Amino acid sequence: MRYELTDLRLFLEIAQARSLTAGAAALFTTPSAASYRLKNLEQALGTPLFVRTPRGMELTPAGDAVLLHVREMFEGIERMQGEVSRFISGLKGHVRLVANSSSLNGFVTQTLGRFLVAYPGIDAEVEERQSEDIPAAVLAREADIGIFAGDTQVQGLRVQPYATERLVLVTPREHALAAQRSIRLGAALDFDFVCMSRSSSNFLFLRDTAARHGRALRTRLHVHGFEAVLALVAAGVGVALVPSSVLAHRQQAQQVQVVELDEPWALRKLHLAVRADARFPNFIDACLKFLLDDPVVAATRAPPP
Structure with a gap:
């Protein structure tokens, strides 16, 4: 049974990206060359490692087993490099x-x-x-x-x-909620929200929490980064749920009103x-x-x- 370290690295990249093209790009090679290497690896191991589906490259049961060992192997290589690095600059x-x-x-x-x-x-x-x-x-x-x-x-x-951190609501300074010292999230769900991107864990948490209240989130727009969220809230676009830790040392934080959330999950x-x-x-x-x-x-x- 013979195969090269590059073949195993390619297998790992394809498994993580669930894409032959993305795996090839990670190793700076072409998809056709990557396909050839993968086929050779599967022949050397005597079993298919992937099946192609509409969702991408899915691991077979044998592929799952190989993935575990390949990750351990490259982790060992990282440890080796770390140990050797003590002897060089x-x-x-x-x-x-x-x-x-x-x-x-x-x-x-x-x-x-x-x-x-x-x-x-x-x-x-x-x-x-x-x-x-x-x-x-x-x-x-x-x-x-x-x-x-x-x-x-x-x-x-x-x-x-x-x-330890606390989730808070930020509003425009003249907003109807700005005068409140603390509120429940349900009271804020009547208003428009400025949200992080749809894939952000912050947005997904807010969306799921609103759903548990039996409410749909009124999202005016999605942006990348809390700086943009705070700037848009300050401009009056809507309110936002943010961690208090992102308010430190951000100039936009001085232009919004912070309202505490009276919710056990806020801490x-x-x-x-x-x-x-x-x-x-x-x-x-x-x-x-x-x-x-x-x-x-x-x-x-x-x-x-």
């Missing part, structure tokens, strides 16, 4: 992180930026997902680190507190998760320490005086 490596919208925009992006400046040999891949999907993604080795809101029942993870505990059996290279351990030791993040974990 600087660290080298790649960190994969998944996080929900609130933690990404309120905490993670700023901390990760400082980490990458401090460790110029490291690069990072960051993906936003809904909180309920993140623990399983970490367990499946789709990411090294996951940060999500709430608790999880997924076994096989090492979970620790990351940060959110963020958690950081890694696999319990993970043996990370030293650069990922360094990233974990950077994320947890950030003074701004750590301060939110402290109990109120």
Whole structure:
């Protein structure tokens, strides 16, 4: 049984993207060349690894088994590179992180930026997902680190507190709700909302919460980024649900009114998760320490005086 490391990397990229074309692009090769390599790999293993469906390239049961081992293999290669890097100048490596919208925009992006400046040999891949999907993604080795809101029942993870934040409603200064100190979300659902993109975990959480109230969300438009959300709220387009952490150090926050939400889910505990059996290279351990030791993040974990 003979196959090349490049074939396994191609298999991994196709499995993650569920697309032969995207997998080929990740390795800077053509789809026809990628198809040839994949066929050779399947012949070497003696079984099909994918089936083509309208949704893309779906793994066969054999493909699922191979994916588990290939992820473990490349994780081992990352550890090897991390260990070897101690003997040469600087660290080298790649960190994969998944996080929900609130933690990404309120905490993670700023901390990760400082980490990458401090460790110029490291690069990072960051993906936003809904909180309920993140623990399983970490367990499946789709990411090294996951940060999500709430608790999880997924076994096989090492979970620790990351940060505490509060979801609030922001309104234009002259809005009908602006004079309220706090409200229930149901009272805000009579008004137009400015929302994050349709795929954002912030929007999906708001939409699903409105549905639990038996209401449809009145969305005037979707935008990318909380800066745009706050600017449009300040301009009077509508109201928005945002994490309080994104209001810090943003000029647009001075132009809106913040209304507390009298909801038990508004106070959110963020958690950081890694696999319990993970043996990370030293650069990922360094990233974990950077994320947890950030003074701004750590301060939110402290109990109120």
